[in-house]
Amino acid sequence: MSTPSTDDEAAEYWSTSISRIRPGEIALRGYPIEQLIGRVSFASTIWMMVRGDLPTPGQADLLEAALVAAVDHGPQAPSIASARMAVTCGVGLNNAVATGVNLLGDVHGGAGQQCMTFLAEVLERAADTDVDAAARALVDEYREHGRHIPGFGHRFHPRDPRRDVLVGLVEEARDQGVVSGQALAAGLAVEAVLAEGRSRPVPMNIDGATAIVYSELGFAAEMGRGLFVLSRGVGILAHAWEERQAGVRIKGPVPRSVLPRYTGPELRDVPAGDER
Numbered sequence: 001m002s003t004p005s006t007d008d009e010a011a012e013y014w015s016t017s018i019s020r021i022r023p024g025e026i027a028l029r030g031y032p033i034e035q036l037i038g039r040v041s042f043a044s045t046i047w048m049m050v051r052g053d054l055p056t057p058g059q060a061d062l063l064e065a066a067l068v069a070a071v072d073h074g075p076q077a078p079s080i081a082s083a084r085m086a087v088t089c090g091v092g093l094n095n096a097v098a099t100g101v102n103l104l105g106d107v108h109g110g111a112g113q114q115c116m117t118f119l120a121e122v123l124e125r126a127a128d129t130d131v132d133a134a135a136r137a138l139v140d141e142y143r144e145h146g147r148h149i150p151g152f153g154h155r156f157h158p159r160d161p162r163r164d165v166l167v168g169l170v171e172e173a174r175d176q177g178v179v180s181g182q183a184l185a186a187g188l189a190v191e192a193v194l195a196e197g198r199s200r201p202v203p204m205n206i207d208g209a210t211a212i213v214y215s216e217l218g219f220a221a222e223m224g225r226g227l228f229v230l231s232r233g234v235g236i237l238a239h240a241w242e243e244r245q246a247g248v249r250i251k252g253p254v255p256r257s258v259l260p261r262y263t264g265p266e267l268r269d270v271p272a273g274d275e276r
């Protein structure tokens with residue numbers, strides 16, 4: 001048996017099905033870059049890169065819609081505020097964007113991933129009962145453990161203005177046979193259960209609405225967060241750039257005139273004998 005050469009070993013080490021880069025050649029998933037440029041949209045390129053082939057027009061439209069929907073939520077969003085503060089501290093735009101992206105966790109911006117898993121579990125259970133009963137049972141379990149349902153609830157919006165448009169587009173895509181509509185049914189069932197008996201409902205938020213889109217499009221749950229990062233990265237970059245151009249230095253979380261309330265002990269002397 002012949003032993004592999006160092007070249008073979010090195011080639012195998014970074015083997016990839018995504019890109020073929022050689023002198024004078026750049027091909028992505030087999031498509032020459034010169035055919036992609038100017039012909040394939042950015043959203044379709046994202047799909048092609050992470051899924052392996054180009055989307056159908058219907059799939060591309062839905063992905064595009066979800067990516068547009070989540071680009072920004074203003075400086076009220078910690079991801080945006082933190083990037084704006086970061087850029088005033090003398091770091092580069094890349095660091096500022098990374099700071100914002102790093103805050104997209106389970107509770108802010110990253111809940112789509114958990115929501116996709118949640119919706120998948122509703123659908124799995126619905127196989128033995130129906131989607132409404134499955135949604136009710138899972139919501140009850142979460143409530144028993146005092147857990148919030150990911151993708152639902154919002155600090156500002158009684159009804160998120162992005163919800164109806166995205167839900168409408170998924171309904172259209174379902175009617176045209178682009179997607180199955182199962183994740184949508186699960187999401188709507190969860191929303192209905194959460195609203196029961198409450199004067200202030202717990203509305204579907206952007207993470208929930210995009211989780212439905214990404215689930216319908218067949219993305220893995222973890223990719224839901226990845227796609228949200230790409231989308232929100234646009235807003236983070238725009239805000240970091242605006243702050244950079246304003247030229248502010250060291251912008252803190254509150255205006256300088258505002259002093260956070262101190263809740264510790266009153267001023268006191270260090271006890272004699274405790275000096276070091």
Ligand SMILES: CC(C)(COP(=O)(O)OP(=O)(O)OC[C@H]1O[C@@H](n2cnc3c(N)ncnc32)[C@H](O)[C@@H]1OP(=O)(O)O)[C@@H](O)C(=O)NCCC(=O)NCCS
Pocket residue numbers: 106107108109110111147148149150151152153154155156194202205206207208
């Ligand atoms: C986004 C979020 C932090 C907003 O929280 P908030 O406005 O401070 O709301 P509260 O946590 O104070 O909840 C207010 C009420 O709604 C309920 N509620 C809010 N979000 C809920 C959720 N996701 N699931 C179940 N109940 C929820 C609370 O139980 C509470 O009920 P009560 O009035 O009977 O006590 C919260 O809804 C949440 O954690 N959602 C899940 C994570 C998520 O999707 N994040 C993405 C946000 S875009």
